[in-house]
Amino acid sequence: MSETKFKILLVDDEPDILEIISYNLESNGFEVFTASNGVKALKKAKAVLPNLIILDVMMPEMDGIETCEEIRKMPELNNTIVTFLTARSEDYSQLAGFDAGADDYINKPIKPRLLVSKVKSLLRRLNSVKSVENQNMITFGNLIIDREEYKITYCNQEMVLPKKEFELLYLLASKPGKVFNRDYILEKIWGHEVVVGNRTIDVHIRKLRSKLGDSKFKTIKGVGYKFKINE
Numbered sequence: 001m002s003e004t005k006f007k008i009l010l011v012d013d014e015p016d017i018l019e020i021i022s023y024n025l026e027s028n029g030f031e032v033f034t035a036s037n038g039v040k041a042l043k044k045a046k047a048v049l050p051n052l053i054i055l056d057v058m059m060p061e062m063d064g065i066e067t068c069e070e071i072r073k074m075p076e077l078n079n080t081i082v083t084f085l086t087a088r089s090e091d092y093s094q095l096a097g098f099d100a101g102a103d104d105y106i107n108k109p110i111k112p113r114l115l116v117s118k119v120k121s122l123l124r125r126l127n128s129v130k131s132v133e134n135q136n137m138i139t140f141g142n143l144i145i146d147r148e149e150y151k152i153t154y155c156n157q158e159m160v161l162p163k164k165e166f167e168l169l170y171l172l173a174s175k176p177g178k179v180f181n182r183d184y185i186l187e188k189i190w191g192h193e194v195v196v197g198n199r200t201i202d203v204h205i206r207k208l209r210s211k212l213g214d215s216k217f218k219t220i221k222g223v224g225y226k227f228k229i230n231e
Contacts, residue, residue, distance in 0.1 A: 006123055007031045009050040011041040011067065012085065013059045017110070021054070024112040025119065038062025042070055045077060052081045052122055054106065057097070065100045072101035081122050085110070098223040103178050125177035125229070138173055140229065143212065145170055154212055161211075164189060168204050172217070172227035181224040201225070 008030050012018050015036075022032045033048050035041040037059045045053060053071065055064040062070075064084055071077050084097040084105040094105050103125070106118055136147040144153040147170055151160045161169065167189050172180060182201055190196050205225055209217055218228050 005031070006052065007033065007048055007050040008119070009033045009035065009041065009045055009048065009053045011035045011038065011053065011059070011064070012056040013037055014056075017056070017085075020112070021110065021115065024116055028116050028120075030119070038064065038067030038070075041067055045071060045080070046074070049076060050080060052083070052119065054083055054085060054119075055102075056085045065096050068097065068100040068102055081125065083118075083122060095222050098179050098220065099181055099183075122177075138170075140173065140176070140216075143216070145173055159211065161208075165204055165207055168201070169208055169212075169227075172225060176227045176229040179220050179224055179226045185224060 008025055010018060010021055010025070010032055011034070012021075013036050018034045018036070022034060025032050033044055033050065035044045038055075039061045041053070041055070042062075055067055057064040059067075068082050068084075071080065071082060081104075082102045084094070084102050085108055086094055086097070086105050087108045097105060104118075104122060106115060138145050138147075142155050145166075146152065150163065150166050151158060152166070152169070153159070168185065171185065171188055185201055186196065190200070201224075205217055205219075216228055218226050220226060
């Protein structure tokens with residue numbers, strides 16, 4: 001998919017912000033739609049099925065956090081990337097955003113060149129996600145993950161991982177660049193019926209890092225983990 005076909009939904013209650021960001025994105029070939037609050041954003045998202053949604057946190061009627069939670073309930077927007085606009089001091093907003101299902105965040109004050117660069121980086125993740133969806137074998141450079149046989153090949157060496165390590169790796173790699181929060185990981189890998197310790201995920205990540213290197217996994221403090229790709 002070329003950049004000119006990417007659709008972006010921009011949601012902010014400040015007209016000046018909408019105008020500035022829209023201008024810069026449209027100037028770079030993106031198709032931009034806007035909404036002034038969360039309620040309008042949900043209607044617009046259903047209508048246009050954007051590839052990327054940029055959400056402000058503080059908005060009337062429905063704030064960005066609640067809007068993101070509702071977006072993540074819509075199957076038709078399953079692969080839509082959601083990023084928040086947040087001030088650098090709003091760490092609580094970033095944490096709440098990740099918990100709500102956001103993929104990333106963009107810092108305020110907005111710098112047009114950095115904004116466009118960030119948007120392009122986020123949309124490259126989308127292409128990476130599409131390349132691995134519904135596949136039993138996914139490849140990232142010198143790493144091959146074979147879901148059918150529960151084995152991996154790394155630097156031309158075949159490895160058989162313990163089941164939970166493999167499932168954790170496959171989950172993170174299935175959506176490279178996306179932050180998976182700890183509760184979601186526990187639910188997907190261990191389920192509700194199994195009681196595990198708070199450090200279980202950390203132990204498994206540490207084991208994966210020892211086998212595949214630190215560069216493929218990033219810890220998001222207070223939130224969870226993501227599988228890193230070259231951006």
